[in-house]
Amino acid sequence: MSFYVFLLAGILGGLLGGMGMGGGTALIPVLVLLCGVEQGAAQGVNLLAFVPMALVALSVHARQGLVKWRAALSFALPALLFSALFSLASDLLPSAVLKSAFGVFLTALSLFRLKRDISAPSPRPKSENFHQNMKNN
Amino acid sequence: MRKRGELAKRLGSGALLGAVNGLFGGGGGMIAVPLLERSLPVREAHATAIAAVFPATLLSGAVYAVSGRAPLPVLLPAAIGVAIGGFFGAKLLPRLPVRAADLLFGLLMLIAGVGMVL
Numbered sequence: 175m176s177f178y179v180f181l182l183a184g185i186l187g188g189l190l191g192g193m194g195m196g197g198g199t200a201l202i203p204v205l206v207l208l209c210g211v212e213q214g215a216a217q218g219v220n221l222l223a224f225v226p227m228a229l230v231a232l233s234v235h236a237r238q239g240l241v242k243w244r245a246a247l248s249f250a251l252p253a254l255l256f257s258a259l260f261s262l263a264s265d266l267l268p269s270a271v272l273k274s275a276f277g278v279f280l281t282a283l284s285l286f287r288l289k290r291d292i293s294a295p296s297p298r299p300k301s302e303n304f305h306q307n308m309k310n311n
Numbered sequence: 312m313r314k315r316g317e318l319a320k321r322l323g324s325g326a327l328l329g330a331v332n333g334l335f336g337g338g339g340g341m342i343a344v345p346l347l348e349r350s351l352p353v354r355e356a357h358a359t360a361i362a363a364v365f366p367a368t369l370l371s372g373a374v375y376a377v378s379g380r381a382p383l384p385v386l387l388p389a390a391i392g393v394a395i396g397g398f399f400g401a402k403l404l405p406r407l408p409v410r411a412a413d414l415l416f417g418l419l420m421l422i423a424g425v426g427m428v429l
Contacts, residue, residue: 184392192400217336218375253329260333277427284420
């Protein structure tokens with residue numbers, strides 16, 4: 175039974191993610207608010223559940239020469255170090271604190287997004303390209 | 312000089328997106344994309360952002376899994392669902408009215424965010 179609940183949660187999170195919402199954060203509130211999963215577990219599941227989709231998207235983009243590896247590397251190296259430190263640190267926080275902190279983060283992201291959308295509506299090229307690429311391949 | 316400043320900015324943003332990725336289990340792309348868009352065309356920026364965040368996602372994902380924060384009974388169905396939903400989400404996107412969808416998503420995020428603080 176719960177298999178199908180989490181499958182549905184994943185479909186919802188993937189739909190929103192695929193449409194460019196939340197930059198890979200949409201699954202977390204779905205799991206926490208709708209399915210009652212603990213905050214830390216929802217975050218771990220979110221990270222790993224998007225790995226297959228990211229791999230597919232990356233290989234499609236890379237074949238089209240859209241990935242600038244040198245630029246990616248200058249982000250990825252410090253990101254590796256800090257992601258290790260902060261993923262360990264998040265384990266030390268009480269679940270309720272982590273949930274509230276995540277809520278503040280999501281609220282800030284949404285306000286940033288709404289402000290941008292209201293001042294200048296932008297096309298969402300990533301997923302559109304992804305769609306195009308899927309058709310081309 | 313300008314190039315060095317750009318590199319320093321990239322390293323700093325990399326550190327920030329890594330911290331967000333590790334602490335909140337996602338959202339690094341939201342930081343990488345706008346910064347990459349300053350020096351790359353939009354399509355390249357979005358594609359490059361995935362490559363920039365991916366190694367950090369693997370590493371934090373491994374840390375979460377080892378510390379018991381990625382339960383398999385949740386992860387397995389969720390990952391299958393994400394693959395299905397992601398495929399249809401990408402297909403559906405070009406058919407949505409852009410501005411209305413953007414505003415709707417922004418509002419959904421706002422409601423979810425506030426809901427989690429309360």
